[in-house]
Amino acid sequence: MEFGLWEKYYIEILDDFGFSREGDEESAKLLDEILSTEGCLTLNDLGEIVGFSDKYIVFGAGPSIKEHISMLKENYDLKDYVLVAADGATTAMIEQKIVPDIVATDLDGNIDDILLANLRGANIVIHAHGDNIERIASLTSFFNNVLGTTQAQPIGTLYNFGGFTDGDRAIFLAVALGASEITLAGMDFGDIVTKYSRPNISNALEEADDFKKKKLRYAEKFTNWVAENENVEIINLKE
Template identity: 70%
Template sequence: MDFGLWENYYKQILDDFGFERKDDEKTAQVLDDILFDEGCLTLEDLYEKINFSNRFIIFGAGPSLKKHIKKIKEEYDLTKYVLVSADGATTALIEEKIIPDIIATDLDGKIDDILYANTMGANLVIHGHGNNLEAILKYTPFFDNVLGTTQSQAHGNLYNFGGFTDGDRAMFLAIALGAKELILAGMDFGDRVTKYSRPNIENETAKADDIKLKKLEYAEAFTSWIAENKDVKIINLKL
């Protein structure tokens, strides 16, 4: 999604959630500065790392995730797919002894698991926004093989492929990397959250709060936009 089109959605998101663009831009600049100092991946670098396939599996952190991981392990040859986890879904994959090729994260999942996956070869796509400045400062320097993204104007070392939540941003990233098939696992867009997306909840799942529900609505809308506007086959395992 080019920025001119994305900016229309972005302005709506800012209004709907009461976010400040200047806060997104501040965090983006901090992330860009860290990546300049520490080194980072370009999109071309990432493509070279994963160009063994144009078929991607995107793992979201919805209630169906573990069921879908089991199905995928039994029915799919994972060596033929690029595996992309959306932040907290990384923990579920590690529990099943799977290391994703890419983790799309704004660093609110379990950092220890994301760090472990990174040391085992996972590439990170770290997203900076107005609410994660502290996490960007604290954790980004500890990771290797990082590509940076922003939801405001791309600049410096940062990209903006489109998308709002970790899951739909992972889908837009996959398209930027040449995906022709997207299999969606754990992408439920329902009214429940899991311990993988909200590590502090007491039970395995809990009812999503109003903000999370609104985010899931955007994620579903962007998934539909991709299906309608991009030359990519989408298989949602929830259906």
């Protein structure tokens, strides 16, 4: 999705959630400064690394994630797919001894597991927004093979492929990398969250708060947009 089109949705999101565009831009500037100094991947670099397949599996952190991982391990040859974890889904994959090829994260998942995935070869796509400036500042430098993204106007080394949550941004990233088929695992778009998505909740599954429910509605909206507007087949294991 080109930024000119994305910006219309972005303005809607800013208004709907009360987010600060200036905060997003400040976070993006900081991430760009860090990556410009320490080095980062370009989209072409990442494409060359994961270019062994145009079939992708995007793993979300929804309630179905453990079931879907088990099913995929049993019925799919995962070596034939580029595996993309949306933030907290990295933990569910690591638990099953699966290392994603890419982790799309705004750094609010289990950082130890994302670091472990990175050490085992995962490329990290770090997203800057107004609410994660402190995490950008304190954590970015610990990762290798990083590509930076922003939800505001892309600057410097950063990209904006479209998308809002880690899950639907991972789908837009797969499209940008040339995916012809994207299988969605653990992408429920429902009203229940898991500890993979919200590490601080008390139980393994809990009802999402209103903020999270609204985010999930946008994630579903943008996933449907990809299915309807991009030349890619979307297969949701939940359906």
